[in-house]
Amino acid sequence: MAEITLPHNWHPRDYQMSIMNYMQNGGTRAVAVWHRRCGKDMMALNWTVMATQMQRGIYWHMLPTQAQGRKVIWNGVDNTGNRLLNAFPGFAEFDRKGTGSAGLIERIRDDEMRIELTNGSQWQVVGSDNYDSLIGSNPRGVIFSEYSVADPMAWDYLRPILRMNGGWAMFIYTPRGHNHGLKMLDNARQNKNWFAEVLTVDDTGLLTEEDIQEERDSGMSELMIKQEYFCSFDAPLQGAIYSDEMMKIAEEKRICHVPHETNVRVETYWDLGVTDSTAIWFAQRVGSEIHVIDYYESSDEPLAHYVNILENKREEYGYKYSRHVFPQDIKAKEFISGITREYALGELGIRPEIAPSHRLADGIEATRSMLKYCFFDMKRCDRGIQALRQYRRERMNKFEKEGDDEIPMYKERPVHDWTSHACDALRYGAVTQPRKKAKKLKYPKLPIV
Secondary structure (H helix, E strand, O other): OOOOOOOOOOOOOHHHHHHHHHHHOOOOEEEEEEOOOOOHHHHHHHHHHHHHHHOOOEEEEEEOOHHHHHHHHHOOEOOOOOEHHHHOOOHHHHHHHOOOOEOOEEEEEOOOOEEEEOOOOEEEEEEHHHHHHHOOOOEEEEEEEOHHHOOOHHHHHHHHHHHHHOOEEEEEEOOOOOOHHHHHHHHHHOOOOOEEEEEOHHHHOOOOHHHHHHHHHOOOOHHHHHHHHHOOOOOOOOOEOOHHHHHHHHHOOOEEOOOOOOOOOEEEEEEOOOOOOEEEEEEEEEOOEEEEEEEEEEOOOOHHHHHHHHHHHHHHHOOOEEEEEEOHHHHOEOOOOOOEHHHHHHHOOOOEEEOOOOOHHHHHHHHHHHHOOEEEEOOOOHHHHHHHHHOEEEEEEEEEEEOOEEEEEEEEEEOOOOOHHHHHHHHHHHOOOOOOOOOOOOOOOOOOO
16 A cells, blocks of 8 residues: 555645644644634644544534535635645545545545545534534544634534543634634633634735735725734624624623613513524613623524523523513414414413514614613623624625725625524514613613623
8 A cells, every 4th residue: 555644745834833733742722813815724624634544533624604614625725726625645536536445535425525534534524503413423623714703602512522532623713803713812822721823924924015005905994904914803893783883882881790680570582493593682671771681592492492491590590571572483383283383382381572574674773773772791691792793794796986995895684694593583672672761770880801
């Protein structure tokens, strides 16, 4: 059998050696915040190919969505036009033959984006948008690519598995505002057992001042240049729908400890998932302020599970409910049972208030108006807060003129991803808020921690 050398037809750049050495020396947690176009995924992929031969197991390259994983990794090519998957010795030969083994490869499953290797290891491209569908797997290594725009719950789900089996995790991304990506970097910097690194174009030398100026001349804003090439976390997420409102909430220190007012009723706002997550906000109207005291989200659970969550919170925290707001689709009949979820909730003791039918744009405006009066509990609502910050529209390759400037255009409908559930649920609450506002009460503005 011919001798195989790893990495295969790839040589790490000087600035990539620090993280490669850390991983080869037994490191298990690495955070690499590198600027755009510096080969993050290629480095991570080649490291993983090496890892599959060092220890037999299951290895994942996780993108924010499966569709993105297929585009960027499974079908991706480098700047010379070669498939990224040529990092696996034998991939090119196997791809031509279609059957049999070649190099390290025993079998390729295009439908599952999975490669089975001759030593028993498996490598697969997956998405954080359906991490819970991977229940039962036991990965030994996971690349979290573009982690700053991925569902952070994926790491919460996978971390105990990796801890139990001694596995490793590598997070590679560029900044996307003050979100879980920044929190991950801060935590890594404070933990001596983690690798943490930020590399800008000044560190790598990959791009010249002329290259940056070309980006500037083509319409890229200074904030985006600082984000993409100088790894600044200060630029707002591109296309973020509630960025102004959430920045103002943070500036006014309305993300803080928000106590439950025992003499005020709690109302809940729901987004019911069928094949994805169900989200529930818990809020109290105190004068003209809206105190958002809790948030819950889960998936693949029956309605009874969520009703039990309400009951558990009533018993543990003393929540007394006034109303439960649901979307219009609870009136639709289930295909198998033939009954509506509205009827099923009634059987479980919940009397739903159905949000009025409305245009999405109008609902977003109602949410913007509602956010002016919101205080969020920083701990119990953390995931919901992150969703509100990252709910966004996708940018199009079109610009509109505004004076002498060209402003990028965005698609009308928001991206449907992990942020949608929390934002949809709050929108249903927003369109049912009373218009008359009571006298605003004074409320202690506690600092963000």
